[in-house]
Amino acid sequence: MEESCKRDAGEAFKLSNHVKFEICIVCKGPSAETHRSQILDMFKGNVGDAVHNLIQRLQQSGLFVEQEDGLNMETFIKIGAPEEVIGRTAEKVQLRKVTYLGLDVIFDWHQRDAFTRQPFENSLFSWTERYQCLQHLIQTVRSDSDIKLPSLQGEAKDIEVKSGEALVPVLKSAGVIVDIFPLHDEEMRKELLRNWALKWKDVTSQPIDAIYTYFGAKVAIYFAFLGMYTQWLMFPAILAIFFSFINLGKFEPVVPLIFSFLVVVWAVLLLQFWKRKNAAILTRWDIIIPNGESCEMEFFNHVGKQTLSGEGTQKDRLPWTEVTKSQKQVIQKLEWLEQLKTFRNIVIVVTGILCFQLPFELTYVHLNEVLPYNILKYALTGLYLSAIRYFTKIGGKIAVKLTKTEHYSNMEAESDSLIYKVFGIYFMQSYIGLFYHALLHRDFGILRQFLLERLVVSEVMNLVMENLVPYLSYRWAKHKALRWEKEQTKLSKGSMKPQASRTEKEYLKPSYASSIGNNILEDGLFDDFLELALQFGMVTMFACSFPLVFAFIAVINLIEIRSDSLKLLAIRRRPIPHIASSIGAWLNIFQYIGVVAICTNCALLVCLYDQAGRWKIEPGLAAILIVEHLLLLAKFGFSCFVPEEPAWVKAKRMKRAQVQDYCSLQLLRSLDAKRKTA
């Protein structure tokens, strides 16, 4: 069934054995409804030409290409690349890489020996870099002849590819190319399955470096955090078991106090040590954290192009790095406008949550309390669950829209902003019921029951939604494809049992995407982190009421590591690799939960020690206490709102960095020239 493409004979044969195909373009065949022969005609015609042209052009730009026909009339174009092609593309996209000298400069193929190789494989480029370059190559491959395409999706107008035009975008808009996705590397995938997902002894250790090599920094940092968090969970878990099963006699009443104190300190230390570990990991991976310059670059390119260029060069002093007064003013004005926009959006989100979500959630919890019959309660819960699903979706959409109005210099900052907003919604949704029970009922029995219920339900739900649902949908898609193929072959020839190729199987798997704002959040890590953060909040904020929950959580997270790794390796497509230097917004969210945990634990302790409700909070005193906490909040808020460094100072630093780049490259070249003459 496979139709190998023509290649330069000798070299191709030699290479084909160890060519790694890393990316796959899926060209649409017919949907199941269309008749096959009709489509085949079409393929023989213009569409076939276009695909053929694409394959030829890809080969001409130096890539390894292999065509494979799928069961469902899709054509899979598997693409691999020799190092030199990647290197040349890296030059074009101005990829920054670390040299042996420790400098961080734009890559130059001629100087390739000066750049460090990857720490855990002997290639020059990491998977993230290779993917980036391959994508660039594919997106910019140009047609060398005019091709007319009939519209596959029943549109009236035909689409035409002109000679010299980029092929892929046109074919994509014409519906010929349905998907482009990264391919698994079977060898490394199996290795990881063995050493990570299916390794059942030494349960907390993970091959983080191998994960980094295979999935890129973002995913690897998530698993490093998950692993460290799980390891650290052992301390409070053991302590909780100790406190629960050993009676301390007259010290028993103090246990919740001590435990909540220890948990708060534990949370702070966990996050601090995580920052250290994060720094250590980045150093091991040779990822240099940019000082914000490269991130800000785009912002200034966007807002101050005309103001930043030109003028500065006319002055005598510091001609390259000067920012003039008028430029300063323009940048400063823009900076404050951006800040105000952000502030407005925060106000909108907070108002929305407090005025719409809070009453809704409280109504549900209250109704659930007062309804007389169990059957009514179940009906209510069912109604509620479907309602919040819908509301969360709307909330997510609003959050995405608000985030789009702000201008961000890079994807990371933008997704961070969205994460904060969406987390606000989830936070309210997850905890308001618990707060209600904790503070208004003062009944620790009910609170514990609720906590456990929530945790079990959410964990089971997660396992199902993350693994079972995608797996079943994959099985269903495969089954459908096989059945269709069977029918078709019966019609035409009769025999030959159809089998899905490995590429097709991967294509049928769902991709690793987030549940909300996928175009901003990039990948499914949002859901994984959200789960972790909500869980972290659950255990720290209600620590004193139910210590044993830590032991429960520790076990759950051990399973989580396995289920998440299995998800990435077997159930979903290989995720698109992203660069990252930290867990980003989530670190702040975890820290914020740590502060909130202090207040909730204190409130819980009041409830616990004062079950008769005899301690009185006079309205005046309560008001002052609230004012105090609001002030503490305001202090943090204002500190965040006013950036510590004026944007124009950043602009100047950025210019300096550009110059430094230029210099570094010059230096490398001159050193190289010297070496050659010597």
Place this chain on the structure above:
Amino acid sequence: MEESCKRDAGEAFKLSNHVKFEICIVCKGPSAETHRSQILDMFKGNVGDAVHNLIQRLQQSGLFVEQEDGLNMETFIKIGAPEEVIGRTAEKVQLRKVTYLGLDVIFDWHQRDAFTRQPFENSLFSWTERYQCLQHLIQTVRSDSDIKLPSLQGEAKDIEVKSGEALVPVLKSAGVIVDIFPLHDEEMRKELLRNWALKWKDVTSQPIDAIYTYFGAKVAIYFAFLGMYTQWLMFPAILAIFFSFINLGKFEPVVPLIFSFLVVVWAVLLLQFWKRKNAAILTRWDIIIPNGESCEMEFFNHVGKQTLSGEGTQKDRLPWTEVTKSQKQVIQKLEWLEQLKTFRNIVIVVTGILCFQLPFELTYVHLNEVLPYNILKYALTGLYLSAIRYFTKIGGKIAVKLTKTEHYSNMEAESDSLIYKVFGIYFMQSYIGLFYHALLHRDFGILRQFLLERLVVSEVMNLVMENLVPYLSYRWAKHKALRWEKEQTKLSKGSMKPQASRTEKEYLKPSYASSIGNNILEDGLFDDFLELALQFGMVTMFACSFPLVFAFIAVINLIEIRSDSLKLLAIRRRPIPHIASSIGAWLNIFQYIGVVAICTNCALLVCLYDQAGRWKIEPGLAAILIVEHLLLLAKFGFSCFVPEEPAWVKAKRMKRAQVQDYCSLQLLRSLDAKRKTA
């Protein structure tokens, strides 16, 4: 009376008109008790030889030298330097400077055109850099012959300077050189007096750039902060006047609440905007903030010399920037030992303050309350004042000793550590009485009276101690010198009215030194900042009880700017210039005061609205509230205790920076070579 030294005739004459003498070495003549002729003999002998040799050697190393005899038998050797001499020395001390390309590299005289000139004067080196180089030059000038010195201070053994030995340290230890201090530049001093200290219109504007040029970054940043703080004080001052003189009718009771809220927000915004201004100022002055690398350098040089060198170069990958595993472990161990030592010292200081200072202060306040007769109270206050003077001195000495046990990478970190400790002592001393009155008496009348008393007393005390006492001591020293000279001249010749030269006048002025730990704190800014911080605490922490104090403080600070500037320009010697990138520890202290202010204002509000004392704080509730606040404190504490970045990561970054240095210099040279050949 002046005896000009021999110089290379033509050049010397040409230059002497605009030579700026920037530093002065004072060689000891006799004390007033010794007979003059006896000393003169001595001078003619070996001591004279030594001084003469020193002057010659200084001239030979290219410096401009002028000798001047003082009234009191001191010899003043005034020293200036041409740019080239400074430049050559800068090479030797490996001074880092910014180039036009924006790179920050070690200075190289041959490449001098590549380095940026100073922003506000046309010289290549700033005053701070010139002073540093001059000091280095003076300290390393070597003798070219053997000189025997009789001990001036009555020691048994004679001191000998061998040929090739550094002259200045030996002469210093022999008591021949009494002092080395920077000289005022009369022209600029007068300019500054006119435009700054004695300028009475547009009272808050200061010529910050001129101050930077004349005094260096550290002093200039202090005045920039003082100026901004004073400007910002106008807002609450106006508000306070508004609230005090306009009756708001039924809203009157809410005024303290609103005012304290506004003040807390004001304090946060002030500090945030200060950070912005700080960044802007540094950019204007072309000071590049080092990313901690250069600061950490010394630490690693100190603790890990053998562990960091050698091994790394044998590996293939990243040979220059690698840190091996064993090195990592060594560094990590040392890092944690240092952290523990710091922690121990903090515990000692806090324990000392709580166990010794707190009871003492409370006893005084309480006794002052209960004593029956006014006369007894005055006696007690007198006793108390002399006692705290003594205690503060002891506390300061202990703090210095503790700080010396810790190891710091640079002077700035060390002085910051001392500042925190000493501030703790002063904080307790200044506020405990106020807290006592506020919380235990709940009497706002008394509190206001105390606040005002404290403020007036402390401001008057400061004015006297900072300006009047040094001025009087200077007058006294000058008077003594003149009288002595008169006596001497009467003895020998008879006529000729003696007059102190400008250099001598400067020598007689007291130096700009701090009241505590002068060898660590470097200069008198400690006292100025301490005053500011205590004042800031006074107004923010008790804001709601006495708004009008802001107006009072605003006026005081306008005077403070003048008095401080006058102090630097006219009453003290020119301070030794220091480099600085921020107000350092004081920023954290101001922020800490901001947090404390939230709590105290809330407590005050409780007192205010509940003057009958009917709001009850049950012991249980109070305990929980205290626990909450302790937890918040612990959170901050722990966050500070665990450094965010492992020391070995810093070590690696530092190595990288060194390499970058090397590269940058190489680049500059090769660019230069190209320019010459072209």
